[in-house]
Amino acid sequence: MFRRGDDNGEEESTVVLLNPHLSELNGDILYHLGLGTKTHDLVKMFGDVKFVCMGGAPKRMEHFAKYILTELKDKLPPGTKFQDMQEHSYRYSMYKVGPILSISHGIGVPSLQILLHEIIKLMYYAKVKNPVFFRIGTCGGIGIKAGSVVVSKGAVNEMIEPYYEQIVLGVKMQRSAKLDQDLAQELLSLSEPDDGFDLISGQTMCSYDFYEGQGRCDGAFCYFSEGAKQEYLKKLHDAGVRNIEMEATCFSALTNLANIKAAIVCVAFLNRFEGDQVCPPKNVLSQWEVRPQQIVARYIKRHL
Amino acid sequence: MFRRGDDNGEEESTVVLLNPHLSELNGDILYHLGLGTKTHDLVKMFGDVKFVCMGGAPKRMEHFAKYILTELKDKLPPGTKFQDMQEHSYRYSMYKVGPILSISHGIGVPSLQILLHEIIKLMYYAKVKNPVFFRIGTCGGIGIKAGSVVVSKGAVNEMIEPYYEQIVLGVKMQRSAKLDQDLAQELLSLSEPDDGFDLISGQTMCSYDFYEGQGRCDGAFCYFSEGAKQEYLKKLHDAGVRNIEMEATCFSALTNLANIKAAIVCVAFLNRFEGDQVCPPKNVLSQWEVRPQQIVARYIKRHL
Numbered sequence: 001m002f003r004r005g006d007d008n009g010e011e012e013s014t015v016v017l018l019n020p021h022l023s024e025l026n027g028d029i030l031y032h033l034g035l036g037t038k039t040h041d042l043v044k045m046f047g048d049v050k051f052v053c054m055g056g057a058p059k060r061m062e063h064f065a066k067y068i069l070t071e072l073k074d075k076l077p078p079g080t081k082f083q084d085m086q087e088h089s090y091r092y093s094m095y096k097v098g099p100i101l102s103i104s105h106g107i108g109v110p111s112l113q114i115l116l117h118e119i120i121k122l123m124y125y126a127k128v129k130n131p132v133f134f135r136i137g138t139c140g141g142i143g144i145k146a147g148s149v150v151v152s153k154g155a156v157n158e159m160i161e162p163y164y165e166q167i168v169l170g171v172k173m174q175r176s177a178k179l180d181q182d183l184a185q186e187l188l189s190l191s192e193p194d195d196g197f198d199l200i201s202g203q204t205m206c207s208y209d210f211y212e213g214q215g216r217c218d219g220a221f222c223y224f225s226e227g228a229k230q231e232y233l234k235k236l237h238d239a240g241v242r243n244i245e246m247e248a249t250c251f252s253a254l255t256n257l258a259n260i261k262a263a264i265v266c267v268a269f270l271n272r273f274e275g276d277q278v279c280p281p282k283n284v285l286s287q288w289e290v291r292p293q294q295i296v297a298r299y300i301k302r303h304l
Numbered sequence: 305m306f307r308r309g310d311d312n313g314e315e316e317s318t319v320v321l322l323n324p325h326l327s328e329l330n331g332d333i334l335y336h337l338g339l340g341t342k343t344h345d346l347v348k349m350f351g352d353v354k355f356v357c358m359g360g361a362p363k364r365m366e367h368f369a370k371y372i373l374t375e376l377k378d379k380l381p382p383g384t385k386f387q388d389m390q391e392h393s394y395r396y397s398m399y400k401v402g403p404i405l406s407i408s409h410g411i412g413v414p415s416l417q418i419l420l421h422e423i424i425k426l427m428y429y430a431k432v433k434n435p436v437f438f439r440i441g442t443c444g445g446i447g448i449k450a451g452s453v454v455v456s457k458g459a460v461n462e463m464i465e466p467y468y469e470q471i472v473l474g475v476k477m478q479r480s481a482k483l484d485q486d487l488a489q490e491l492l493s494l495s496e497p498d499d500g501f502d503l504i505s506g507q508t509m510c511s512y513d514f515y516e517g518q519g520r521c522d523g524a525f526c527y528f529s530e531g532a533k534q535e536y537l538k539k540l541h542d543a544g545v546r547n548i549e550m551e552a553t554c555f556s557a558l559t560n561l562a563n564i565k566a567a568i569v570c571v572a573f574l575n576r577f578e579g580d581q582v583c584p585p586k587n588v589l590s591q592w593e594v595r596p597q598q599i600v601a602r603y604i605k606r607h608l
Contacts, residue, residue, distance in 0.1 A: 019526040026521065031582045032514075057394055090361055091411065108393065109416025110550055114514045120524040158471040168516045168529055169536040210336075210418045212472045218332065220424040221561060222323040224473055232473040247415050257525060265317035278335045 013125045015131065016259040028125070030097055030118040032175065034088035037125055046126035050099040051300050052119060054112070055136040056247075058093035058104040064136065064293050065095035065102040071297045075304040105135075109208060109250040117252045123260075131221040132183065132303075133255050133262040136292040138285075139204070139245040140214060141268030142237050146280065147197050149291045151187045152204040152264035153240070154179055155248035158213060160239050161207070164253035175253035177206075180261045187263055190298040197267075197291055202242025204264060206249040214244050216276040243268055310427055318434050319427045320563040332429070334422040338392035350430035354403040355604050356423060358416070359440040360551075362397035363381070368440065369399035369406040375601045379608040404604065409439075413512060413554040419559045427564070433561050436487065436607075437566040440596040442589075443549040444518060445531050445572030446541050450584065451501050453595045455491045456508040456542070456568035458483055459552035462517060464509070464543050466555035470539040479557035481510075484565045491567055494602040501571075501595055506546025508568060510553040518548050520580040523576055537576055569596040 022028065027038035031119050035042065055061050069082050080098035088094070092115055093104040103119065105112040124130050141148060155177035163174040184201065191199040211219025215229040236244070248264055255262035267288045269278050278285070326332065332340035339346065359365050373386050384402035392398070396419055397408040407423070409416040445452060460466050461482035467478040488505065495503040509528050515523025519533040540548070552568055559566035571592045573582050582589070 017524050019521070019524060021521040021526055021530070025522060025581075029581050029583070059394060064474070088365060088396055106410045106412075107325060107418060108410075108412050110412025110512045110514075111410055111415055113512070116523070117515045117523040124524075161476055166513065166517060167511075168540070169519055169532055170463055207471075208414045209470065210414075211421045213470060215473055217323070217325040218329060219421040220321050220323060220428075220558070221421075223323055226325070228473055245600070254524070277329075277333050279333070 001217045011127065011129075013124045013127045014129050014259060015120060016123050016257070017121065018257060028121065030122060032089065032091045032114050033094070033118050033122065034090060035122065042122060042125045043063050043127055045123060046101070047100050047128065048099050049126065049128050049131060050304075051132050051134065052103070052123070053134045053136055053296060054103050054105045054115070056105060056107050056138070060136070060289060061093055061102045061104045062095055065097050065100070066294055067290070068100055068102070068297055068300065069097045072301055074302065075301055099304070105247065106117050108246045109206070113249045113250050113254065116251070120254065120258045120260070131260060133260050134296050135247060135251050135264040135266075136296055137245050137247070137264065137266040138289060139243040139266040139268050140270055140272045141243050141271055142233055144200055144242055144268055145198060145272060146153065146270050147288050147291075148200055149197055149265060149267050149295060150202050150204065150243040152179055152266070153181070153183050153184060153201050155204050155252045155264070156239065156241060157204050157249050158205065158207055160241070164249035173261065176256060177249040177252040178256045179252050179263060184264045186258050187265060187295055187299055190295050195294075199295065200242055202264070203240040204248040205236055205241045205244045207244055207246055210246065215272070218276045228243055230273070244272065265295055267291045282289060306541055314381055315431065317428045317431045318563060319424060319432065320561070321425065321428050322561060332425065334426060335397055336393065336395045336418050337398070337422050337426065338394060339426065346426060346429045347431055347449065348425060350405070351432065352403050353405050353427065353430065353432050354437060355436050355438065356405045356407070356427070357438045357440055357600060358407050358409045358419070360409060360411050361440070364440070364593060365397055365406045365408045366399055369401050369404070371594070371597055372404055372406070372601055372604065375400045376608065378604055379605055382583070403608070412550045413455065413510070416551045417554050417558065421556070422562070424558065424562045435564060437564050438600050439551060439555050439566075439568045439570075441549050441551070441568065441570040443570040443572050444574055444576045444595060445547050446545050446576055448504055448546055448572055448575060449502060450572055450574050451592050451595075452504055453501055453569060453571050453599060454504050454506050454508065454547040455488050456483055456552060457485070457488060459504050459508050459510050459556045459568070460543065461553050462509065462511055464540065464545070468553035480560060481553040481556040482560045483556050483567060487565050487567045491569060491603055494599055499598075503599065504546055507544040508552040508570070509540055509545045509548045511550055514550065519576070522580045534577070547576055548576065565596040569599055571595045
């Protein structure tokens with residue numbers, strides 16, 4: 001079942017593709033990235049990648065790429081530039097700064113999942129060794145102060161089970177939503193006294209919805225009471241969940257399958273025990289959004 | 305449970321919000337749209353909307369808004385302009401051309417669902433009467449020629465069941481994925497002899513994934529054989545499914561709940577019985593992408 005490396009004498013990628021059919025393809029099209037093994041020299045374009053950073057919104061990932069260029073300028077190879085790779089893709093925004101890729105994955109598991117399939121294949125085809133994947137996101141907190149940053153210990157689904165469930169050919173299958181514990185610990189150690197925010201470890205609940213699925217009472221539809229919602233949030237908290245977002249199970253499970261070290265670092269825009277609506281003004285949210293980027297930038301700086 | 309209209313003497317919307325909590329809110333923030341009942345005059349901004357057209361990619365929806373302005377210029381109120389409403393939203397692209405809203409929903413159910421919650425509330429707050437919602441998309445065909453356009457009869461999930469399943473407070477709930485049959489029939493009748501493509505009626509299967517979930521053998525992971533895949537596609541075809549995309553169940557179920565007439569019109573980029581990869585060149589795909597827009601534009605023209 002395993003497919004690792006081609007027999008062409010070059011050193012192979014550490015990324016694992018669990019798909020025997022790929023070797024039978026006459027060239028692979030990474031459709032949503034607008035790239036292909038026949039049309040692009042992927043080793044030349046992406047062979048130097050070491051860190052892949054993903055987040056929902058295109059503007060956040062553009063900001064991150066520019067931020068990392070400034071933050072790490074002494075550490076990056078001489079002449080490293082901000083490269084906008086958007087021309088290739090119609091769906092996702094991708095930026096490259098030397099060994100760092102910064103890509104928007106849109107909102108939710110399906111949108112992220114397409115990107116992961118194609119980025120994992122890209123890493124493989126580009127013969128990348130030991131890449132580290134980060135999700136830099138925003139979330140709702142459970143029993144933590146708004147503005148706090150959560151490093152995920154692992155992910156659970158909406159039933160509070162530690163796996164990612166997918167339906168394949170009409171059959172349900174479950175994949176372990178594990179994250180690298182050493183990487184999470186190291187990220188937690190990068191907190192600095194002047195940061196002005198808490199850096200917290202916790203389980204992350206991944207929902208398929210922002211409203212009912214996360215127990216919000218302010219969507220177009222809501223059939224439950226405030227009391228039932230508080231009970232659910234408490235159940236999550238009791239299970240060690242400290243934040244809710246919309247991608248964690250898929251991100252954990254697929255990187256785990258592909259033998260890729262991965263971490264999820266999200267800032268909480270509110271404490272869900274206290275409400276549903278995201279109330280802080282835009283400029284405050286924008287400042288908070290940079291916090292996970294700061295932590296991940298420190299990690300990259302240390303490992304470049 | 306029903307909440308219809310405020311007691312302010314103005315005529316109320318036909319859109320139904322099934323959420324008793326909303327009347328207790330001191331102003332509602334449509335967070336992902338960057339709009340609010342306290343910060344914007346939603347009746348003034350959106351009260352004239354009659355048609356809401358959604359599709360995955362921002363560029364497609366920008367194209368559609370411009371296309372509709374040209375196509376319908378004699379039918380639109382004098383002075384109607386192309387309005388870019390992006391300044392409000394950080395996540396979705398929204399354009400307004402007189403009574404037509406054109407909005408990108410991203411990829412997949414979770415991304416669409418957030419938008420639907422907020423657009424349904426927006427229609428309600430703007431006191432819109434009888435809006436018609438369209439999803440204009442791309443898809444994989446099942447036993448139909450590449451380039452054909454499918455008008456969905458209804459939607460089924462990956463288990464080929466006619467409903468949308470959601471988990472709310474840890475409990476599974478099912479919502480009927482029904483679409484308006486008269487609207488679908490009328491759209492089918494708008495085919496013209498010179499169109500150069502087939503306009504087909506069929507069930508639409510909604511998947512949470514582009515690769516394994518749709519039985520593709522070209523993702524980063526694949527544990528099934530080509531034979532098992534063909535069997536699954538045949539099972540779908542036998543159940544009346546003519547295309548697969550990634551939003552249909554949620555779109556059908558939520559518009560249905562909100563008392564909104566809705567239709568899904570998608571062009572097939574390939575016949576999945578023949579392969580997995582999207583091979584036609586970009587310019588051909590771009591031409592095909594306009595086909596659902598043509599059909600929907602004819603409908604709007606007739607009803608303006």
